Amino acid sequence: MRHYDVIIVGGGPAGSACAAQLTASGMKTAVLDLAEFPRLKLCAGWVTPEVLDDLDIEPKHYPYRLNTFEKLRIHIKGLTFNVKTTQHSIRRFEFDNFLLNRCGADIFNHNVKNIQRQNGKYLVDDRFSGDFLIGAGGTRCPVYRTFFRALNPRAKERQIVAYELEFPYEWSDPRCHLWFIENNLPGYSWYVPKKNGYLNCGVGGFSDKIKSNEDDIKKHWKQLVHKLENLSMVTDWRSGDAHGYSYFMRSNIDTLRSDNAFIIGDAAGLATLDLGEGIGPAVQSARLAADAIMGETEYSLNTIHAYSPIKPWLRKWLEGRLTKKMLRKKRREDINSAVAH
Numbered sequence: 001m002r003h004y005d006v007i008i009v010g011g012g013p014a015g016s017a018c019a020a021q022l023t024a025s026g027m028k029t030a031v032l033d034l035a036e037f038p039r040l041k042l043c044a045g046w047v048t049p050e051v052l053d054d055l056d057i058e059p060k061h062y063p064y065r066l067n068t069f070e071k072l073r074i075h076i077k078g079l080t081f082n083v084k085t086t087q088h089s090i091r092r093f094e095f096d097n098f099l100l101n102r103c104g105a106d107i108f109n110h111n112v113k114n115i116q117r118q119n120g121k122y123l124v125d126d127r128f129s130g131d132f133l134i135g136a137g138g139t140r141c142p143v144y145r146t147f148f149r150a151l152n153p154r155a156k157e158r159q160i161v162a163y164e165l166e167f168p169y170e171w172s173d174p175r176c177h178l179w180f181i182e183n184n185l186p187g188y189s190w191y192v193p194k195k196n197g198y199l200n201c202g203v204g205g206f207s208d209k210i211k212s213n214e215d216d217i218k219k220h221w222k223q224l225v226h227k228l229e230n231l232s233m234v235t236d237w238r239s240g241d242a243h244g245y246s247y248f249m250r251s252n253i254d255t256l257r258s259d260n261a262f263i264i265g266d267a268a269g270l271a272t273l274d275l276g277e278g279i280g281p282a283v284q285s286a287r288l289a290a291d292a293i294m295g296e297t298e299y300s301l302n303t304i305h306a307y308s309p310i311k312p313w314l315r316k317w318l319e320g321r322l323t324k325k326m327l328r329k330k331r332r333e334d335i336n337s338a339v340a341h
Helices: 013-024 049-054 092-102 142-148 207-212 217-230 279-293 311-340
Strands: 002-009 029-033 066-076 079-090 106-109 115-118 121-124 128-135 159-168 176-180 187-194 198-206 243-248 261-263
Touching: 002 013, 002 121, 013 029, 013 092, 013 279, 029 128, 049 079, 049 279, 079 092, 079 187, 115 142, 128 142, 142 261, 159 207, 159 217, 187 217, 198 207, 198 217, 261 279
Parallel strands: 002 029, 002 128, 029 106, 066 176, 128 261
Antiparallel strands: 066 079, 115 121, 121 128, 159 198, 159 243, 176 187, 187 198
16 A cells, blocks of 8 residues: 555646645655546636746746637627736646646546545555545545535535537637626626637536526527527537536535545635636645645635636626616617607
8 A cells, every 4th residue: 555645636736736735845745536637627728817826837838728818708798898808728638737747746547436534544445545635626526525525515506517618620719708697597608719729618507597497508508509600700510519517616615624634626616706717716725725734824715715816807897888888878779769759
């Protein structure tokens, strides 16, 4: 049986960021993941500048696809806004593999099935033992399931269901588009170009609200496909089939540490409450958990914002522009009505 100071279950951005910090401090660390990297990961692949800063990545030195947007194209109820901001898109296929390979930990392709705590150690499938255990395996993380599900049940009203496709496509529109609350979708849909001929399109919304409306996320996906075809933004979908997944937005999280076991990222349900952005909170929680293991701080999420970094300016900008556009629209309608009479 292999023994480590820390065993991390999950090799995504949360797991690799935590591993990088621990190995840099001299702790013997193992990362276990059921997938062999590089692997396809369903995700729009939208990362903020804050994420790259936290991961110590200089955009111009990142060796894989990284597309930078200086504006976002926001669509709300038939109104369109160009929002000035700097955001990035990456391919998780490349991004996660890059982070994992540089983290310095021992990496094992292993499907974790059984975890026990014996004599102060964590035993994983009678193959690995560790003094500390980190759950970074996403929504279905076995560490969450074993040690935290009863302590920290997830709020079903915060569950997000998404449906998306990432595929090779020579896009002609280089802008990132977000459509909010279209066709009564309690969420938004997206069009995210990736560098060098890749594209990600998808829809996501609150699962319970979709069900209560007797609706289906696949129906919203078909409506997005139809929209993009009508706009001539995507004319060929033959590269693959869309797939669905779910995760949880942040709620009142009571227990993130049990003895020397921790949960981070999507295993803890930390996606932001506005845009459902998960990579930023995942990386931040990973760093905080590593600090706690090294004895520097308590593991607390008080410093992790529940909203995306773009929330303040997006809200302020939209409130002002939306009001102005609606007033102009109303004036035009009043004028047309007066002319008609």
